[in-house]
Amino acid sequence: MNHSEQIAYDFVLALLSTSFLVLAIVLVLLLVCKKKPIESQETLPVKVCARVYSLTDMDAATDGFNRRRVIGEGRLGTVYAAVLEGGEVVAVKRIHPRLVLSNAGFGFSTVLKSLSLAQHPNTVPIIGYSEAPGERIIVMELVGTVSLDFYLHQNPDGMSLMDWTRRFRVAAGAARGLEYLHEGVAPNIVHGCVKSSNIIIDEKFCARICDYGLSFLAPREKRGMVGYTDDEYWGGRAGGACKESDVYGFGVVLLELLSGRQCEEGGLVKWAQPLIKETRFNELLDPRLVVPCDIKPLVRLAKVASACVGNSRKSRPGIGQVAAILNTLEIEVCFN
Template sequence: MKSSQEIAYYFILSLLAASVVILGLVLLFFCRRKPVESEESLPAARISAQAYPSTDIDAATDGFNHRRVIGSGRLSTVYAAVLPSDQKLVAVKRIHPSLVLSNACFGFSSILKTLSLAQHPNLVPILGFSQAPGERIIVMECVGGMSLDYYLHENPDGASSVLDWSLRIRIAAGAARGLEYLHEGMTPNIVHGCFKASNVLFDDMFRARVSDYGLSSFVANKKRGLVGHVDDEFWSDGRGEACKESDVYGFGVVLLELLTGRRAEEGLLVRWALPLIREMRLSELLDLRIVKPSDTRAIARLAKVASACVNNSRKSRPTMFQVATILNNLEIEVCA
């Protein structure tokens, strides 16, 4: 029979052996090599905007030929252009010389590189830029279609030829997704700064594509083209400071344009439409150029979203995430 000392000895040996095994398992767990990911499993890297030589831009626009002009606004003149490097059709935005000379375009290249990282089906992507003395150029994808402003207010065939009620809901939802992505999907977040119907373009599938986002700092003190599209708080500091809440207000104005077929009219549209929405007098509110649907529940919900965007103060205004969620569900119900 073993003595108590021998039993204690074998017990200690057993504990030591068990400790060695456990230590080995721990080392194996923490020191094992991480499997190498295949290229297919790695996320695609975002590529920032390309810097184009001024000679390429000059050749692409035929020396900024006036026949290539496809638009003009408070920031720039836009040209349809073909890049000589790959014969790709693009939109070239030539920032007005007065803004360049006033030093409004300070930090131009770094701003454009950041904005170009925004990639979403409901955005018009920024492809590149060009700089020269007195010149600042933005190169964007040319989506091919006209703007929402054109179809609502300038189309000679009338809005009824294209924009029925289901399509208007689809346009609203698509634009909301694009703006929501800028506000929530980008780091740092991007404030559009000048959201209005002329900045909602259409591709060949008639999908809403938001353009001109993040460029408001270049024209911060210019009221032309902004009055009626931003809230009163926008001008409270005298400088015109853009924020997410002012974007939501601008989105609400666009919803009112979709509902009524009327222009923003420097704030008159909001003051005219809100009492009608409050009392649900849809027959007086809705665009008379198209037939009112037999079931107006979806249109009434769209009107309530518009009212929440423009009627509330900034503190109680919905976010674009909330707005996009409602409109996405509405699109599924109406357009599926």
């Protein structure tokens, strides 16, 4: 190879090297540009909005709202175990006709779509709804059919009696669910009626809060709420459901867990508060259970309950504070 050929050969090699380098840079830039939108898409939360069912679908799923399928009755409606067309077993709440005729129609679909965005291990998901003249129906995931109210009050002498460990688990789990509704989902959700019958115990003995955000269906209905709401709830312009009233209701639930007694339309709070203040915990605690050797966790639980029900709305602790304490107690009692 003569000198001229050598120069030409070197020039071709240099040109090829430069071309490969430019191509590599272009490919890297393309990959970076494509990666950014993919990453931004992956970080967006997946929101599943409530599905709309026809009244015919609901009629078929419940065998014509057959009474044999009823698994619960409440202040808002009747709950049925239902089977959807695809075979999925769900809970269907049929709102009482008198509530539908009075005020249940206002913004029903809008509210249900918003509530269906709530997804948490300690809540019962809303998966759909149906509305027709004279009918308002809510479709929920069927996570269990037994409420905390049943475990504590309706079968006290049977296998359903909960020990202290399970009661701490339920208290902490329900607090996490309520904390999520108040602080973890946007827009925030006020439950409106926190009580033991609205806490479902699933097959893994996990507390799941249900019926959240539905107070608009019965804003003046006191049945089933007296004793679980603070004095301000039924007051003037500052009254009504709010996060602080939810914390009060949760405090009543904690007193039920501690004492084994029912709400008694406010009688439980009046009975328990002096006992906690005077540290008469042996009188407060459920007599059906053996008092543990280390009573300190129960004392702390009682003081949390007292703070929830004993203060005005302005000085009441937030559910985040309550959940943090109960999570610590759960670890201390259940996992040590």
